[in-house]
Amino acid sequence: MTRVLMEGSEAMAKAAIAAGCRFFSGYPMTPFTETLEYFGKHLPDVGGVSINAESELEAIGMAWGALATGARAATGSTGQGLALMQESLSEITRAELPLVYFNMARGQGDYYQATRGGGHGDYRNIVLAPIDVNEAVELTQLAFYLADLWRNPVQIYGDYLLAHTNETVEISTMEFPPLPPKDWAVDGSLGGTGKSRNINPIGMSKLKHEIEPEAFWRRLHVKHKEIEQAEARYEEEFLEGAEMLVVAFGTVARFVRYVVREMRSEGIAVGYIRPITLWPFPYEAISNAAQNTQKVAVLEQNGGQMIDDVRLAVLGSAPVVALGGFSSDEAGFGIGPIHGTDNIRDRIEHGLAGQEVMP
């Protein structure tokens, strides 16, 4: 296997297929469209199915139905399209189906949507936020593993630049520990035996007329607590002796990391920490890092969303300053001045001077 130059959206779709994804359904929307196109073109080659659904509501419904058969299945959209899918996202979480879904977001304004969700009830989705195409290829494959391991949806949070940047990548099937058999999946074979299956989001099972919502929700809650303990991932650089710690995620973090490396090479005491999982959020890592720094800055491309989690992590042990803000092109696809190392450096220098940046 050699490294090939591929566009991010195609590389992620190819990685999904390498991970065993055999069903995809989606509805076109910039900058998610190329992901959908790639699945449409290449899933049939491996005997898979890709459907250009008539709406996002239907796209996620189709993925749900495919997941119920035990297939690895995925859907995706932009944050706008995912807004339409929220009801299904919370139900699929409760039905404990291993959905993987892409958010090729128009910026980072979907942080709340990704980590809190707009769906009903108590539910949590694992959210992976790759920094570049190479990491996206790995995280896409990890997503399918985590989804199956926990029987819980996993979101891959990307954006326009991740989707459209070409990078040299190597895509081969990654090895993960063995998973339990999907004995819960429907295939019709147990009909009439008294043991037929019911994939159900409200905890209803055969021969029970009453549901037990409390017990059901409590069981899910315990699982989500376990995920919080097990799956928080992050990257850090230059924490040692950092006067200020900059927290960023996704594509913006790529600019931040570059600038922090540059500033460190000039002897400026800045550190960097990046949540790779937005949920579970790496509270402990950030909490620990905050003990040894004078202030913590959050640089995100929105009005201040992840900063809530950073504040919860830091819990007052250091001041938390907002250096992020809105930044977009005229089309609203979420590419803007913040995607420039000069702009990022300027923001970080503001932070070092003790100034917040207005979003």
Add this chain to the structure above:
Amino acid sequence: MSSGSDILQTDAPPSQPAEKLCAFKPDLLLSEDHHLCPGCGEPIAVRMMLEAIKELECSRRAVGVIGIGCYTALTGIIDTDLVQALHGRAPSVATGTKRMLPNGLVYTLQGDGDMVNEGLQEVIHSAARGENITCILLNNGVFGETGGHMTASTVVGQRTKNTIDGRDAKEHGQPILISEMLAQLSGTAYVARCGVFNASQTVHTKRILRKAFQTQLDGKGFSFVEILTMCPTGWFVPVPEGPDYLENVLGSVHKLGELKCE
């Protein structure tokens, strides 16, 4: 005609030699117990559906995708594999299931509130796509589960909780005749409407369900069965009058028959 003393003992199978023609429940039902209202038509329709699946020897390959309505309570006793969908979304879920399980007999069970209100686009798109699934609509013209509210298939004049003086076309619009709408689409292979308001129509309902399932088994495309069912509770009519009300009030607008058979 007969006096009380003529009442026969019926609390056990007969002691004289006799052939059992029909058991209490169909084989694909786990239990007879359910909490649906007296006089409800839905269990009758579900019995016919399960018998049709059994008769076609599809018990071991059927997967149902179930909507949200009173009939959802029956999912605890339906002995086929099931996927519980959201309100209105069953045809899409069934699409994904069927695509990954092409040899399965994949059916949806939805009510009129589920299918014709919330999920109208789903059933239309799945039909237009010619998706090789069977969608079954239990149409009683009301949201039974919430206590009898108007749906998109409530007929003009029908009393519901929010059209208490009867649905007025000027104020509430006209009902959607979903079978007629779907029959127009070239993606549909079989469309029929039937009802469970008397024994012969109930038998006929099973015949139609068998044809719809056979359409899927033959790979001909989208099949659709609309079954008119009684909801005396939701209609505010005396329970024993349910069948007559269904036949004469709903049935006069949602007319019975095979609309398409390819």
Add this chain to the structure above:
Amino acid sequence: MTQIKSRGTVNIATERCKGCELCIPVCKPEVLRMSTNRNKLGMRYPELLPGCTGCTACLLMCPDFCFEVYRYQEPILHEVDV
């Protein structure tokens, strides 16, 4: 006294019956009628009189799966008061 022939019969799960009465009008030989007693649910339930043909109409219309239908190998004759 006269003789009425029953070609079939039913086993009725009266305790499950919710008293909807849908079985009564569909019975062509008119041999079902509602009880005067009530079951544990507080409902009246169908009772069988002589003359059942084993047509299964009652079973087909029963939402509560209360009927099991049998056909006698040899019709049973009942002596009844007219």
Add this chain to the structure above:
Amino acid sequence: MELEIMLTGIGGQGVQLGAQVLAQAAALEGREVMYLGTYGGTMRGGNTDSTIVIADSAISTPPMVSKIGAALAMHHEFWRDIEGKLRPGASVVLNSTVFEREVDAEGVNIYQVPATEIATELGSPVSASMVLIAAYASLSGIVKLESLIQEMTQSLPSYRQQHVQLNERALRAGYQALDANLAPCWSQTEVAP
């Protein structure tokens, strides 16, 4: 080493194709490559530029670059956006046939290549971007001529395969237009194979 290269021009001049061929050729030679094309809404006549980062190990540079080590300009129309990003010592290769502007940057090395003229003489001005990237490949040693030819053939869509020969002539001519290794970007030992 991470080298940022920007290509600029007007839509229709082959800037995106040139960037793609250059990026693919570097990938073919085992380099780490990142590239991102940006263009206006129209196919022809609008702003078009492309960023390529070529490196010998994992790329740290983000996709929108603030500083560039080399610029290839097919036209001066959108040049101002790029000029300010040039690093000291950057290589600037200009399509001198149509580039009619002063380069306002200190400490950069400017190379004039009449790419459109060369391409026109070879048969069509549309292959001018091939002339320009090959000229840059020659002076920098960033990729070999053979790699460019191979990736050009791969990159042309099926409905443009009739242009393969013309583009190959343009690449060869461009490679001859500037002396090799005027501004080597890899160390000599790396260039050798």
